[in-house]
Amino acid sequence: MRRIEIAGAWLLGALWVLPLAYAAWAAVHPPEYATRFALLAPWTAANFAQAWEAAPFPRYFLNTFLLVTLILVAQFLLCTPAAYAFARMRFRGRDTLFALVLLQLMIMPDVLLVANYRSLARIGLVDTILGIALPYLGSAFGIFLLRQAFRQVPQELDDAARLEGSGLLARIWRVYVPLAWPTYVAYGLVSVSYHWNNFLWPLVITNSVSTRPLTVGLAVFASTDQGIDWSIITAATLMTSAPLLVAFLIFQRQFVQSFMRAGIR
Amino acid sequence: MTALRREAVQAWLLVLPACVMLAGFTHIPAVATLIESLYTTPRGARPARFIGLDQYRALLDDPVFFQALGNNALYAAATIPASVVLALLMALAVDSRLPGRAALRLAYFTPTMLPMIAVANIWLFFYTPDYGLLDQLGGMVGLGRHNWLGDPTLALWSLIAVAVWKEAGFFMIFYLAALQAIPPHLREAAALEGAGRMTVLRRVVLPLLMPTTLFVVVNAVINAFRLVDHVVVMTRGGPDNSTTLLLYYIYETGFRFWDTGMAAALTTVLLLILSALAALQFGVLGRRVHYR
Numbered sequence: 001m002r003r004i005e006i007a008g009a010w011l012l013g014a015l016w017v018l019p020l021a022y023a024a025w026a027a028v029h030p031p032e033y034a035t036r037f038a039l040l041a042p043w044t045a046a047n048f049a050q051a052w053e054a055a056p057f058p059r060y061f062l063n064t065f066l067l068v069t070l071i072l073v074a075q076f077l078l079c080t081p082a083a084y085a086f087a088r089m090r091f092r093g094r095d096t097l098f099a100l101v102l103l104q105l106m107i108m109p110d111v112l113l114v115a116n117y118r119s120l121a122r123i124g125l126v127d128t129i130l131g132i133a134l135p136y137l138g139s140a141f142g143i144f145l146l147r148q149a150f151r152q153v154p155q156e157l158d159d160a161a162r163l164e165g166s167g168l169l170a171r172i173w174r175v176y177v178p179l180a181w182p183t184y185v186a187y188g189l190v191s192v193s194y195h196w197n198n199f200l201w202p203l204v205i206t207n208s209v210s211t212r213p214l215t216v217g218l219a220v221f222a223s224t225d226q227g228i229d230w231s232i233i234t235a236a237t238l239m240t241s242a243p244l245l246v247a248f249l250i251f252q253r254q255f256v257q258s259f260m261r262a263g264i265r
Numbered sequence: 266m267t268a269l270r271r272e273a274v275q276a277w278l279l280v281l282p283a284c285v286m287l288a289g290f291t292h293i294p295a296v297a298t299l300i301e302s303l304y305t306t307p308r309g310a311r312p313a314r315f316i317g318l319d320q321y322r323a324l325l326d327d328p329v330f331f332q333a334l335g336n337n338a339l340y341a342a343a344t345i346p347a348s349v350v351l352a353l354l355m356a357l358a359v360d361s362r363l364p365g366r367a368a369l370r371l372a373y374f375t376p377t378m379l380p381m382i383a384v385a386n387i388w389l390f391f392y393t394p395d396y397g398l399l400d401q402l403g404g405m406v407g408l409g410r411h412n413w414l415g416d417p418t419l420a421l422w423s424l425i426a427v428a429v430w431k432e433a434g435f436f437m438i439f440y441l442a443a444l445q446a447i448p449p450h451l452r453e454a455a456a457l458e459g460a461g462r463m464t465v466l467r468r469v470v471l472p473l474l475m476p477t478t479l480f481v482v483v484n485a486v487i488n489a490f491r492l493v494d495h496v497v498v499m500t501r502g503g504p505d506n507s508t509t510l511l512l513y514y515i516y517e518t519g520f521r522f523w524d525t526g527m528a529a530a531l532t533t534v535l536l537l538i539l540s541a542l543a544a545l546q547f548g549v550l551g552r553r554v555h556y557r
Contacts, residue, residue, distance in 0.1 A: 204520055233390070
């Protein structure tokens with residue numbers, strides 16, 4: 001019985017690795033071995049070099065980097081004060097407002113493509129990195145997580161800082177942000193991986209090399225330029241996923257714990 | 266009184282920036298979508314004209330709309346139970362004293378870190394008729410060749426497999442967290458009473474995992490309606506609309522046919538589905554799992 005369970009777990013693991021291993025095989029061998037398996041097939045980095053040359057990937061990397069950084073910083077600055085107000089202050093309409101905020105957990109900007117596209121067209125931000133970021137800056141998820149974390153902070157610390165004459169913003173910055181830091185890390189990792197991987201909205205809102213993030217660049221590359229040269233396409237695919245994947249492999253524990261923390265409500 | 270009022274003013278100033286952004290790109294466009302679905306699509310010099318529910322009447326006559334709804338229902342009904350059950354099995358496996366559990370956890374979780382678009386490219390290769398690994402392996406055991414993405418009866422199932430592969434590991438994490446939070450003495454007590462492993466699982470562990478299951482299912486449902494990246498890359502809704510999901514149909518209607526009025530009506534349908542799910546979550550299901 002126990003043996004069957006172990007075998008089953010490993011079989012499932014093998015199944016889960018297989019597609020990725022297959023892609024990796026194709027990426028590091030010459031094209032003629034892409035779909036043929038030979039133990040002694042020569043290794044090559046040419047597929048990566050060709051993919052890197054064939055499309056403006058350095059620019060796409062830069063765009064994605066700018067995008068996730070912009071989103072992360074703005075979410076941090078917008079969600080922190082809102083989360084504090086919802087966690088620790090009394091004001092009329094607080095609970096109604098909070099319920100309205102939480103509505104975004106269900107109805108995400110991702111499904112409101114058409115209306116958001118028109119809003120951005122009206123303010124002239126189509127095909128800009130700011131335009132890709134804008135719908136995600138006010139994040140219900142971020143407000144929710146930080147509010148939970150802020151409520152764990154002992155009220156006495158807040159009161160003590162107030163007695164020492166700290167203003168509201170100083171208290172948030174010096175007392176709450178440091179104490180909720182693990183939550184910030186968790187939310188940051190979730191946010192970065194979400195927006196690194198996001199595709200449909202960036203596809204709709206961008207139409208030039210100077211704004212396209214990696215995901216859209218990869219799709220354009222794979223669909224138009226290459227026909228079906230799998231070696232190069234898989235090389236490009238692995239290359240674009242690599243930074244996040246490598247970061248994950250190195251900081252596995254932090255990633256897994258962050259996702260856990262973000263999921264516990 | 267003035268101190269309270271001061272606090273209220275400060276609080277509003279703190280929440281305002283985030284709420285303006287939230288409302289501007291979620292609540293206001295949702296309402297605008299509703300209103301817009303009652304108008305024609307403005308084209309060139311012709312402005313939008315009020316037509317009441319005509320767009321919805323047109324939807325009722327649109328076989329592709331119903332096909333998209335049906336596809337999405339099947340897609341949700343297949344991916345959600347499959348990925349949730351697999352996630353639970355994975356978590357139980359990784360939580361037990363299994364040889365190589367760290368490697369297994371890594372194997373299960375890695376697809377989660379990949380962009381859906383990369384996953385779609387990899388599986389596109391995997392599914393290639395004749396040359397793809399799936400057909401090569403199938404060929405070895407005499408299954409013959411399949412046009413996995415080109416055959417209307419197989420294409421949606423092929424996409425379902427991709428979604429399950431990508432999501433199960435993500436949900437595993439939440440089950441793993443919940444399993445590790447179960448106090449050991451509960452299982453020990455049950456074991457002392459002479460309960461077998463299966464009984465402990467069924468009577469102790471699974472009930473304690475109910476809140477996690479609810480959380481995971483809600484997320485799985487949202488994803489089933491929100492994530493169509495793989496459709497864009499792998500099938501473009503084809504063949505014969507057999508893989509058109511609702512959001513993909515909205516994308517096509519809005520950005521390939523530029524029929525914004527119809528896209529608004531379709532979006533309204535999607536918003537209604539999501540709202541119904543939200544109501545279900547907070548109402549019925551929410552009550553059932555709060556047993557403590």
